Amino acid sequence: MTKILLVGCGKMGSAMLAGWLEQGIAAADVVVVEPNPAQVPAGVALVGAAPEIPAAFSPDIVILAVKPQVMADVVPAYARFAGQATFLSIAAGKPISFFQTHLGQGAAIVRAMPNTPAAVRRGITVCCAGPGVTDQARSSCQSLLQAVGQVAWIEDEGLMDAVTAVSGSGPAYVFLLAEVMAEAGAWAGLPAELAAQLARATVAGAGELLRQSNDSAAQLRINVTSPGGTTAAALAVLMDQGKGMGPLMTDAVVAAALRGKELAG
Ligand SMILES: NC(=O)C1=CN([C@@H]2O[C@H](COP(=O)(O)OP(=O)(O)OC[C@H]3O[C@@H](n4cnc5c(N)ncnc54)[C@H](O)[C@@H]3O)[C@@H](O)[C@H]2O)C=CC1
Ligand SMILES: O=C(O)[C@@H]1CCC=N1
Numbered sequence: 001m002t003k004i005l006l007v008g009c010g011k012m013g014s015a016m017l018a019g020w021l022e023q024g025i026a027a028a029d030v031v032v033v034e035p036n037p038a039q040v041p042a043g044v045a046l047v048g049a050a051p052e053i054p055a056a057f058s059p060d061i062v063i064l065a066v067k068p069q070v071m072a073d074v075v076p077a078y079a080r081f082a083g084q085a086t087f088l089s090i091a092a093g094k095p096i097s098f099f100q101t102h103l104g105q106g107a108a109i110v111r112a113m114p115n116t117p118a119a120v121r122r123g124i125t126v127c128c129a130g131p132g133v134t135d136q137a138r139s140s141c142q143s144l145l146q147a148v149g150q151v152a153w154i155e156d157e158g159l160m161d162a163v164t165a166v167s168g169s170g171p172a173y174v175f176l177l178a179e180v181m182a183e184a185g186a187w188a189g190l191p192a193e194l195a196a197q198l199a200r201a202t203v204a205g206a207g208e209l210l211r212q213s214n215d216s217a218a219q220l221r222i223n224v225t226s227p228g229g230t231t232a233a234a235l236a237v238l239m240d241q242g243k244g245m246g247p248l249m250t251d252a253v254v255a256a257a258l259r260g261k262e263l264a265g
């Protein structure tokens with residue numbers, strides 16, 4: 001079985017770990033390095049720092065899941081695994097060349113961008129393989145990530161900041177939608193608890209319908225919209241070409257992608 005070393009078990013690392021364990025990946029095949037153990041499930045080998053990794057543990061995949069801002073301090077301690085393991089970074093912004101600098105030019109590096117729905121095996125991860133990555137290593141990464149959702153590979157690393165802005169950060173946009181729908185419902189007179197229940201169930205139900213349906217998102221929207229009805233009145237506001245959701249989302253995605261570029265160094 002593939003041996004996994006997970007470096008950083010915060011919000012994203014723990015979401016992936018939860019998905020793997022639920023999917024039947026053996027806890028015995030995982031070692032977690034995490035100085036703050038609160039989010040690490042019982043039964044998984046946990047160490048606080050790289051020197052404490054058991055000498056007998058030889059990982060096939062080292063997942064780098066710490067914040068981009070601390071990556072340069074954290075990564076060199078794992079250079080000893082270069083040559084035997086593939087490094088799978090999930091950090092926003094950090095390019096493959098950054099890891100080659102810190103781990104050696106020959107290190108096998110996959111840059112990936114997952115998202116937190118991995119915790120319920122509904123994630124999507126986009127991967128880009130560096131030059132040292134063998135077909136076998138690529139296939140091991142594919143299997144691991146596929147256990148927690150969909151996987152797509154791209155050749156052009158330059159697209160990763162845009163990927164991050166759409167699917168990496170995207171769950172936050174959807175949760176915000178649920179938040180503001182609830183607030184709007186309360187503003188319209190609903191009890192706050194009922195408004196929150198309606199917003200949550202509607203976002204989750206619409207998401208599930210989108211997942212299961214063969215129709216496009218646009219068609220599913222049209223299916224809700226009776227001519228001259230209530231939805232059309234709302235969409236006239238939300239689809240305003242100047243200040244509706246379209247231009248607002250474009251601004252948001254551009255801002256996220258720019259931030260990714262800033263985190264590169
Ligand atoms: N949160 C998200 O939705 C997503 C995050 N990412 C990426 O995942 C990475 C982690 O992000 P989050 O999980 O959100 O952050 P987080 O702050 O929740 O998790 C980072 C974890 O790293 C641990 N850590 C710090 N120093 C360490 C060290 N020396 N060794 C081992 N662990 C150490 C921290 O204690 C923390 O638990 C980032 O690079 C981020 O760009 C990627 C996709 C989505
Ligand atoms: O906000 C961030 O920087 C990370 C990357 C994508 C989602 N969370």
